[in-house]
Structure formats: structure tokens, C-alpha cells
Amino acid sequence: xxxxxxxxxxxxxxxxxxxxxxxxxxxxxxxxxxxxxxxxxxxxxxxxxxxxxxxxxxxxxxxxxxxxxxxxxxxxxxxxxxxxxxxxxxxxxxxxxxxxxxxxx
Amino acid sequence: xxxxxxxxxxxxxxxxxxxxxxxxxxxxxxxxxxxxxxxxxxxxxxxxxxxxxxxxxxxxxxxxxxxxxxxxxxxxxxxxxxxxxxxxxxxxxxxxxxxxxxxxxxxxxxxxxxxxxxxxxxxxxxxxxxxxxxxxxxxxxxxxxxxxxxxxxxxxxxxxxxxxxxxxxxxxxxxxxxxxxxxxxxxxxxxxxxxxxxxxxxxxxxxxxx
Numbered sequence: 001x002x003x004x005x006x007x008x009x010x011x012x013x014x015x016x017x018x019x020x021x022x023x024x025x026x027x028x029x030x031x032x033x034x035x036x037x038x039x040x041x042x043x044x045x046x047x048x049x050x051x052x053x054x055x056x057x058x059x060x061x062x063x064x065x066x067x068x069x070x071x072x073x074x075x076x077x078x079x080x081x082x083x084x085x086x087x088x089x090x091x092x093x094x095x096x097x098x099x100x101x102x103x104x105x
Numbered sequence: 106x107x108x109x110x111x112x113x114x115x116x117x118x119x120x121x122x123x124x125x126x127x128x129x130x131x132x133x134x135x136x137x138x139x140x141x142x143x144x145x146x147x148x149x150x151x152x153x154x155x156x157x158x159x160x161x162x163x164x165x166x167x168x169x170x171x172x173x174x175x176x177x178x179x180x181x182x183x184x185x186x187x188x189x190x191x192x193x194x195x196x197x198x199x200x201x202x203x204x205x206x207x208x209x210x211x212x213x214x215x216x217x218x219x220x221x222x223x224x225x226x227x228x229x230x231x232x233x234x235x236x237x238x239x240x241x242x243x244x245x246x247x248x249x250x251x252x253x254x255x256x257x258x259x260x261x262x263x264x265x266x267x268x269x270x271x272x273x274x275x276x277x278x279x280x281x282x283x284x285x286x287x288x289x290x291x292x293x294x295x296x297x298x299x300x301x302x303x304x305x306x307x308x309x310x311x312x313x314x315x
Contacts, residue, residue, distance in 0.1 A: 005190045009183070016179045020172065027168050030159065030314035043310040051303045054175075058182045058299045060292070067118040068128045075132040079139045086147055093151055 015057045022050050112285045123293045131300050134261075138304055141257070145250050145311065156247045159313060161240065163231060167313045170227050171305065177220025178302040181269075181295045184213035188280070188288040195284040207280050210291070214273045217298065221266045228259055251312055258308060261301050268294055 026046045034042070056062040061072075091097060110122040118125055149155055187209035194202040235241070235248070242252040272294055279287040 005186060008186055012179060012182055012186070016175065019175045023168065023171050023175065026310055026314065027164065030164065030310075039315055043315055044307075047307050047310050050306045054178060054299050054303050054306070058178050058302075059296050065119040067120055067125060071129060071132050075135050079135060082136075082139060083143050083146070086143055090147060090151065 011057060015053050018053060019050055022046050022053075111289060112283075121289060123289055124296075127293045127296050131296070134300065138254075138257070138307075141250070141254050142307065142311065145254070148246050148250065152246065156245065158247065158315065161235075161247070162251070162313050163234070164313050166227055166231055167309055170224050171309050173220050173223050173227070174302045174305050177217045177224070178299050180213045180216040180220065181298045184210050184217060185288065185291045185295050187213055188284070188291060192284045192288055195280065203281065203284075207277065210280070211273060211277065214269060214291075218266060218269055218273060221262055221269070224262060225259065225266075228255065254308055254312065258301070258304055261304070265294075265298050265301050269298065 026043060029039075029042055029046070061068070108122070112121065114121055115125075187206055191202050191206040194206075232252075240248055242249045272290060276290070277287070279290070
């Protein structure tokens with residue numbers, strides 16, 4: 001039992017170390033002053049990795065029941081839908097396209 | 106009347122009610138913060154100009170806050186890990202182990218509370234600095250988004266700290282009577298606290314670094 005706890009605690013410390021390294025990386029990256037698109041992709045990519053580590057290991061999501069995965073999966077899908085619907089509605093104004101009249105023609 | 110399925114899992118979901126409940130609640134919170142994040146994306150991508158965020162906000166202070174919150178997540182999970190292996194011992198009347206595990210739990214939960222407090226102090230310093238330079242939510246879209254997002258997040262930190270403080274103090278009496286139910290409470294409170302950490306993990310690069 002004590003051995004299991006030690007393994008678990010060691011796991012938490014490893015995740016903590018990884019999170020600190022990733023935090024350092026994301027701050028360091030910002031000083032490179034990359035152009036917009038790579039900066040967003042890398043910045044959010046690192047954030048997603050950190051969030052996944054916290055979710056999987058601290059929140060015990062790794063090995064959780066389907067009853068937890070399915071609502072979370074649905075949430076992720078709906079959230080992406082939210083972002084996409086906003087982009088579709090405002091896309092012309094953002095990307096300089098001319099699709100606004102497509103439905104009325 | 107006893108609340109069902111606080112320690113036994115429901116046969117249909119395979120989960121305890123609190124575990125399912127907190128995840129469903131967090132799903133709703135994802136939509137709340139998600140809508141604000143997508144507002145940021147829309148407003149920024151559509152704006153002709155946007156302030157240079159790291160020239161207005163302090164990256165070192167926010168980086169410190171990031172490390173503080175991550176550390177508090179570690180201590181929170183350690184608080185749970187201080188209890189979980191010792192439930193059987195409490196049930197079998199091992200008073201020594203009961204007291205020692207409670208002590209370790211109180212240490213780690215206390216450190217979690219300390220982390221939350223440090224985070225809020227740093228946030229207060231940041232906000233006062235903005236106000237003293239006449240930078241308010243109404244000043245421009247970026248500041249409106251910054252104060253709304255971090256303000257809502259700070260409210261979540263405060264609420265989490267109130268719950269954690271109760272579980273550190275009077276709530277901890279449950280360890281003696283119903284150790285498994287208490288441990289599950291710590292796990293569920295921890296899942297909420299980790300979520301607050303995850304939101305900040307996204308807020309930090311989006312508001313400070315990009």
C-alpha cells in the first residue's frame with residue numbers, strides 16, 4: 001500500500017516538473033516575438049499540453065469511466081461548434097472574403 | 106435522510122454522484138469561459154489595431170502566478186493522497202494513523218490555501234497598478250476582456266478557497282466518522298481546483314504572451 005502511494009506521489013512530482021518546464025518554455029517562446037500565427041499555434045499548443053497533464057493526472061481523468069468521457073467529449077465538440085459558428089457568421093469581415101451573399105443568390 | 110451514492114458507485118454510471126456531478130458542472134464552466142475566450146478571439150481578429158499586451162501587463166508577475174497555481178494544484182492532489190490510502194485504517198480504529206494522515210492532509214490543504222491567497226494578492230497588485238495608471242475595463246476592448254476574464258477567474262478562485270477552507274477546518278471532522286466520504290469530498294474539491302488552474306493555464310498565454 002505504501003509502495004503504491006510512493007509511486008503515485010512520484011507520478012505527481014513528475015507531472016509538476018513537466019508543468020514547470022512547459023511554463024518556462026511558453027514564457028521563453030514569448031520573448032522570441034514570433035509572427036502572429038506561429039505564436040498562437042505554439043502558445044496554445046503548450047497550454048493544451050499543460051491542461052491535458054493537469055486533467056489526466058491531477059483530475060484522475062486517465063482511466064476514468066466512459067460516463068465522464070462522453071459528456072466532456074460532447075462539451076469539446078459543442079465548444080468547437082461555438083467557435084466555428086462565430087467564424088462562419090463573421091468570416092467575411094475577418095478574412096476579407098465575399099461569401100455573405102451566398103445564401104441569398 | 107442519507108444522500109445516496111456518495112461512496113458507493115451507481116450501477117448505471119459506474120460513478121459516485123459527486124464525481125459525476127462535478128464533471129457535469131465543469132462541462133458547464135467550459136462553456137462559460139469558452140464563450141469569453143471566443144469573444145476575445147472574435148474581437149481581436151476583427152480589430153484594426155490591438156494593444157501590445159505584454160507592454161501593458163506584467164509577464165513576470167503572471168508567470169509567478171502560473172507557478173503558484175500549478176504548485177497549489179500539486180499540494181491539492183497531495184492532500185487527497187494523504188487520506189486515500191488510510192481509509193481502511195480509520196475504519197479499523199487505528200487512531201494513530203488516523204491522526205497522522207489528518208495532519209498530513211491539513212498541511213497540504215493549508216499549502217493549497219496559501220497558494221490561492223498568494224495568487225489573489227498578486228492579482229490585487231496587478232489590478233491596483235492598472236487603476237493607478239488610469240487603465241480600466243472601459244478603456245479599450247483588450248482591457249475590458251482582460252478584467253472580465255481574470256475577474257471571473259478570480260471569483261472562481263475565491264469560491265474554491267472558501268470550500269477548501271471549510272474542508273480544512275470544520276469539514277475535516279468527517280474524516281473521523283466517514284473517512285471514505287470525506288476523501289471523496291477532497292477529490293471532488295480537487296477536481297474543481299484543478300479546473301481553476303487549467304483556466305489560468307489558458308488565460309496566461311492568451312492575455313499576457315500573445
